[in-house]
Amino acid sequence: MKRNTWQRQAVRDALGERPGFVSAQELHASLRESGSPIGLATVYRALADLAVEGDADSLQSDEGEALYRACASSRHHHHLICRSCGRTEEIEADDVEEWAAATAARHGYTEARHIIDVFGLCPACSAG
Amino acid sequence: MKRNTWQRQAVRDALGERPGFVSAQELHASLRESGSPIGLATVYRALADLAVEGDADSLQSDEGEALYRACASSRHHHHLICRSCGRTEEIEADDVEEWAAATAARHGYTEARHIIDVFGLCPACSAG
DNA sequence: CCCGCTATTGATAATCGTTGTCAAAAGCCT
DNA sequence: AGGCTTTTGACAACGATTATCAATAGCGGG
Numbered sequence: 001m002k003r004n005t006w007q008r009q010a011v012r013d014a015l016g017e018r019p020g021f022v023s024a025q026e027l028h029a030s031l032r033e034s035g036s037p038i039g040l041a042t043v044y045r046a047l048a049d050l051a052v053e054g055d056a057d058s059l060q061s062d063e064g065e066a067l068y069r070a071c072a073s074s075r076h077h078h079h080l081i082c083r084s085c086g087r088t089e090e091i092e093a094d095d096v097e098e099w100a101a102a103t104a105a106r107h108g109y110t111e112a113r114h115i116i117d118v119f120g121l122c123p124a125c126s127a128g
Numbered sequence: 129m130k131r132n133t134w135q136r137q138a139v140r141d142a143l144g145e146r147p148g149f150v151s152a153q154e155l156h157a158s159l160r161e162s163g164s165p166i167g168l169a170t171v172y173r174a175l176a177d178l179a180v181e182g183d184a185d186s187l188q189s190d191e192g193e194a195l196y197r198a199c200a201s202s203r204h205h206h207h208l209i210c211r212s213c214g215r216t217e218e219i220e221a222d223d224v225e226e227w228a229a230a231t232a233a234r235h236g237y238t239e240a241r242h243i244i245d246v247f248g249l250c251p252a253c254s255a256g
Numbered sequence: 257c258c259c260g261c262t263a264t265t266g267a268t269a270a271t272c273g274t275t276g277t278c279a280a281a282a283g284c285c286t
Numbered sequence: 287a288g289g290c291t292t293t294t295g296a297c298a299a300c301g302a303t304t305a306t307c308a309a310t311a312g313c314g315g316g
Contacts (some may be wrong), residue, residue: 041295064303104208
């Protein structure tokens with residue numbers, strides 16, 4: 001059975017307030033600055049749980065850090081991420097889903113999944 | 129100036145013999161088993177260099193390990209990767225390139241790049 | 257062919273993100 | 287409130303990667 005602790009809720013809330021992807025370390029620091037005495041290990045565990053439950057998306061940054069983001073829809077989707085400020089848009093693309101599945105099938109691959117993320121500079125950062 | 133050492137060549141060769149993505153650690157172990165006294169740090173450096181020069185592709189595994197693969201064409205391309213045995217096919221998809229660029233533009237994002245990788249089970253592993 | 261300069265190597269230590277440990281604290285049910 | 291279990295959190299452990307730095311070995315010139 002899963003218990004409802006203020007720590008899990010705090011992580012959920014803090015993640016929800018962020019517009020883009022954050023690392024566990026960053027989120028932990030942010031929570032501590034807000035006065036929460038939450039532990040680092042707990043943040044890691046909470047984020048891992050959220051990702052498993054489908055309430056958060058995760059990806060590996062180029063530097064090998066795991067990044068998380070609250071995701072609004074539990075439907076399958078991808079991200080358009082600002083590589084300067086981290087802002088993220090959720091995007092859907094049925095065409096691309098089909099392409100991925102078809103490509104895998106054409107090569108005889110089964111059980112296809114994919115990673116598709118687009119990185120750029122958001123309007124604000126493009127202007128700055 | 130860049131020097132041509134047998135170590136760099138050994139890494140290049142070892143990488144070329146692999147059908148799929150390998151980690152630096154794995155490649156190092158493999159080289160040592162073959163009798164080479166090459167050092168771990170050197171393998172890391174050689175792989176990083178190859179990636180910068182465009183002679184190898186790199187990606188981050190789900191576990192946060194950096195994986196490398198020799199790439200035949202220096203043209204932009206993506207990968208279809210067997211998640212059981214690591215075998216990899218290089219794939220090109222102009223449609224998807226355009227989609228990524230168009231999607232970024234539609235949201236006002238500039239300087240778009242993307243990560244697109246498809247994972248599945250290759251024919252051999254699907255059968256097994 | 258040998259010298260010497262400098263890039264490279266490699267053993268080891270250091271770093272960094274992440275996970276395991278385990279006693280103490282807090283949920284949840286009755 | 288009581289009791290049973292999950293969760294927490296400080297800390298140690300871990301694994302991948304990078305920095306350190308003296309020893310080594312390309313490579314160009316004489």
